[in-house]
Amino acid sequence: MARIMMDSRKTEKIVFFFLFLATLLIVAPVGMIIVIIIQKGLPAINWQFLSDIPRQGMRAGGIFPAIVGTVYLVLGAIAFALPIGLLAAIYLSEYARDNLLNRLIKLAIVNLAGVPSVVYGLFGLALFVVFFKFGASILSGSLTLGIMILPIIITTSREALESVPYSFREVSLSLGASKWQTIRSVVLPNAIPGILTGTILGLSRAAGETAPILFTVAAFYLPQLPKSIFDQAMALPYHLYVISTQVPNVDEKIRYATALVLLTLVLFMNLVAIIIRYQFRKKKKW
């Protein structure tokens, strides 16, 4: 009996060690990737790289137009997705009853989140570029990215709204406030950190995606800044793709530096979101 106990304790130790190894196998490369990109990219980053246009067929100069393009695209996407996503989240958390329609909406959100990013690109091309005749433009790209990040915004906002205790609503309603007044002045303010987290995660996702902008906005090489939302623009992720696969003889350093700028942008946003969420959980009094 005692021997069996000893054996199973030993097995447990061995198994747990392997579980630990598996975890390490996933997490360690993440750290490695970040370290490699910082190490090889940082030396090439200077003010000129960040503020100059690409020169000599993208083999020299900077990436300023790509940064600007990405900022425009991301802002456009969020301007479209945040209002719709937030209202959709309010519907799901405050109005929807547990019926077939509600179930269908949830299924649609899951599916929207699962649609491959390149299919979003096709959709944006068919609807915005061709059908609405927006052409390949910041507008088309922003709308495509906006629909893509909608599920992120809806899901996180809904969680934030639902985490506000029911008693808050009851108190407000019992004081004579209408349902909408309750939502606006009681539920929403208490859910803001969660909604903010979702918004930032949406922004970061939109900033990093390449496939949806391939045929809707991205310009291979455009050494000037876009003047209106109907212009094409360069974008960071697409620029990284171009200089690492389409243009021969680009200095490694420039590739790493571009990857570093994109990674910094995205990871910074994610870190902010994680910190907001952490602070919110710590402060939460209910």
Place this chain on the structure above:
Amino acid sequence: MRKFKEFIIEKMILFCGLASIFFVVLIFLFLLKEGLAVFKTVSPFQFIFGKNWYPISEPAQLGILPLILGSLLVTLGAVIISIPIGVACAVYIAEVAPLKIKEILKTGIELLASIPSVVLGFIGMVTLVPWVKSIFKLPTGLTALSGSIMLAFMAMPTIVSIAEDALYSVPKSYKEGALALGATHWQTIWRVMLPAASSGILAAVMLGIGRVVGETMAVMMITGNAAVIPHTILQPVRTLTATIAAEMGEAVAGSEHFFALFAIGIVLFIISLAVNVTADLFLHKKK
């Protein structure tokens, strides 16, 4: 007046609530609108089982079997690598890791999920691809295997986080019961927790597969993009997603090639729909 304003706002809320359904339908309709036109020239059977993908030769040969097999091979490889490692990692984080380490690990995995696929593709090109090339002594490291490894890595956040949730949602009494009967922690996990969480873990795997099939940029950058029927995993392949991404830029709007790429989009959309609906069924079975 206030009543009227609220009426309008509540209607808007309902309208936006339905937006997701609207967009899913809209995406499907527009894919059909552009994609079905290809079936005027090729039959659906020829399209799916045709062995040759030469979209710009005269006459164009539009068979996507090599692309389907390419996707399948890369996906299969990724699934074989990612399921054991991903589930093991989920078990470690949910059950074994000390509280402090747990938070660090979860943050690490969340960061992995947030790295843009084009960055992972680039890193794969400069690290993974040369490794595969030298380890297997191949003429090129741009192979299905490189794609599988990278995709397995990219599917991890999905698999780990959903499997972890499934493990958390196993009632505490199950675990306590097993421990009280004298089972070790591992015996409890293996015999009680994992079976109880199995439908959630299955959903995690399904969604991981969905992520792998739909991934585009990293795959396009490291699998070599040869649209031929693959025979081994050490050969360049081209996936459905990479084909669209690589060729749409050159396809003339309204051409056969253009329509065919949209038809591939329909195939991908249906695969992702099937994967997500099945995963959703698994997730709801649990309750």
